[in-house]
Amino acid sequence: MGFEDKRIAIIGGGLGGMSFLNAALYAGLKNIQLYEQAPQFAEVGAGVNITSNANRVLDAFGLQESMTRKSSRKLPCYMEYHNYKNGEYLGHIEEFSQPPARLLHRAHLLDSLKERVPESCLNLGKHLASIERNTDAGAAPYTLKFQDGSTTEADIVIGCDGIKSNVRRDMGLADSPNYSGQVVYRGFVDYKDLPEETAQLLRKTVNFRGPQRHVLILPIGNQETGTDRAAIIGFMSETLDSWDSESWMSRSEISSLHEHVRDWCPQVQDIIEGLRKGSPDGRMLKQALYVRDPLDKWYEMKSGQKDSGIILLGDSAHSTLPHQGQGTCMAIESGIALATILRHWKNDDLESAFQFYQNLRKPRTDRVTQTSFEAGKLASSDSPDEMNNTFNPDALSERMKWIMEYNVLEDLRAKGADVLDFHDSRL
Numbered sequence: 074m075g076f077e078d079k080r081i082a083i084i085g086g087g088l089g090g091m092s093f094l095n096a097a098l099y100a101g102l103k104n105i106q107l108y109e110q111a112p113q114f115a116e117v118g119a120g121v122n123i124t125s126n127a128n129r130v131l132d133a134f135g136l137q138e139s140m141t142r143k144s145s146r147k148l149p150c151y152m153e154y155h156n157y158k159n160g161e162y163l164g165h166i167e168e169f170s171q172p173p174a175r176l177l178h179r180a181h182l183l184d185s186l187k188e189r190v191p192e193s194c195l196n197l198g199k200h201l202a203s204i205e206r207n208t209d210a211g212a213a214p215y216t217l218k219f220q221d222g223s224t225t226e227a228d229i230v231i232g233c234d235g236i237k238s239n240v241r242r243d244m245g246l247a248d249s250p251n252y253s254g255q256v257v258y259r260g261f262v263d264y265k266d267l268p269e270e271t272a273q274l275l276r277k278t279v280n281f282r283g284p285q286r287h288v289l290i291l292p293i294g295n296q297e298t299g300t301d302r303a304a305i306i307g308f309m310s311e312t313l314d315s316w317d318s319e320s321w322m323s324r325s326e327i328s329s330l331h332e333h334v335r336d337w338c339p340q341v342q343d344i345i346e347g348l349r350k351g352s353p354d355g356r357m358l359k360q361a362l363y364v365r366d367p368l369d370k371w372y373e374m375k376s377g378q379k380d381s382g383i384i385l386l387g388d389s390a391h392s393t394l395p396h397q398g399q400g401t402c403m404a405i406e407s408g409i410a411l412a413t414i415l416r417h418w419k420n421d422d423l424e425s426a427f428q429f430y431q432n433l434r435k436p437r438t439d440r441v442t443q444t445s446f447e448a449g450k451l452a453s454s455d456s457p458d459e460m461n462n463t464f465n466p467d468a469l470s471e472r473m474k475w476i477m478e479y480n481v482l483e484d485l486r487a488k489g490a491d492v493l494d495f496h497d498s499r500l
């Protein structure tokens with residue numbers, strides 16, 4: 074049974090959509106197409122941290138070797154904290170569980186996610202404009218209309234089109250994302266553009282913890298493949314007055330980040346210099362951080378048809394602030410959950426399958442959204458002078474353990490025992 078032969082359309086080929094496509098192929102869904110608006114696959118920003126909970130899923134797809142080849146190697150701990158002003162070591166968090174976190178360039182992760190996908194499933198330059206819900210007898214449940222005038226038919230639509238999702242709007246959800254009060258400056262530095270001592274320090278994942286702002290360094294890539302660089306993510310409190318809030322994103326002068334950290338320690342000044350050396354126009358990416366409130370219902374059913382519907386996945390359904398590095402990781406977990414449920418559901422009632430999926434995922438993604446907001450507060454400090462006394466990395470680690478130690482594959486096996494038919498499952 075299940076929905077193995079249904080025409081499934083994925084909207085959006087970001088890390089969420091591509092993870093779901095891998096999951097769908099792994100689970101054995103046969104009739105699946107992905108539509109991405111951009112003319113080619115690309116990712117905004119430099120680095121991404123994929124933690125153990127998500128690597129368990131990607132390893133099941135067979136991507137361990139491919140990702141490890143591209144990631145930074147032998148990181149001594151999960152995160153090390155330093156005082157913003159004098160650079161003093163404040164403590165660290167150990168890696169949580171196996172497989173360890175992998176830190177890599179976003180484009181490299183996307184390359185890994187493309188490796189096992191047949192070209193015939195991928196449709197680029199397809200900006201979804203609207204979804205027609207057909208009522209004529211014999212017509213396909215949905216006609217997807219793209220901006221270039223083309224159309225396609227589908228039985229099930231998966232909206233993986235990010236926090237500004239058109240699919241979500243098309244479902245009548247009119248809520249607006251909330252500005253977090255923070256912007257992020259994103260760029261990367263070549264280790265050769267840093268003094269040796271600073272380069273050594275930044276070969277670890279480091280957080281310079283400052284007053285209502287912090288600078289995070291993720292080592293991405295490795296020397297063996299000539300791809301090693303440090304991704305720099307500066308989280309700064311700013312009001313949105315001067316922003317074009319429609320775009321959320323701009324190229325900003327590196328000096329604008331420098332203004333925030335002018336009196337910070339020498340290592341942070343080295344980072345600013347390194348950013349300048351690597352940026353011919355003296356600019357870097359600046360992005361306003363938005364998040365949506367958790368959504369009550371992630372899907373809609375096609376009226377009069379029990380095996381057709383639309384559902385959201387990734388940032389379109391469960392966006393989160395990035396302070397626990399979990400947006401993509403949640404999409405990866407949700408992807409394997411939804412694909413497995415669609416493939417192995419015991420009957421043809423799609424609504425009960427969607428509801429089971431939502432019940433499995435929503436408590437966890439809502440909790441991640443809430444705790445990521447809190448983690449953002451803890452990553453910086455309200456009172457820098459007391460910072461060294463009050464800061465406790467062990468407590469931070471304890472707060473995140475439940476995220477990293479979770480195994481969605483086991484959870485699916487346990488909770489799905491009565492409703493999923495596992496006889497030909499690879500789970």
Ligand SMILES: Cc1cc2nc3c(=O)[nH]c(=O)nc-3n(C[C@H](O)[C@H](O)[C@H](O)COP(=O)(O)OP(=O)(O)OC[C@H]3O[C@@H](n4cnc5c(N)ncnc54)[C@H](O)[C@@H]3O)c2cc1C
Nearest residue numbers: 085087089110122201234235387388395398399400401402
């Ligand atoms: C500063 C920062 C750091 C982060 N760090 C981490 C981290 O370390 N680890 C982690 O797990 N997460 C991290 N995240 C979160 C992560 O980036 C997102 O959660 C993740 O990229 C969401 O993936 P998505 O595919 O759901 O959405 P998106 O990445 O937004 O992708 C949506 C895709 O849909 C396409 N699209 C949009 N509209 C249409 C349309 N109408 N028709 C067709 N295609 C469309 C877009 O072109 C895009 O390719 C971070 C986020 C930020 C801002």
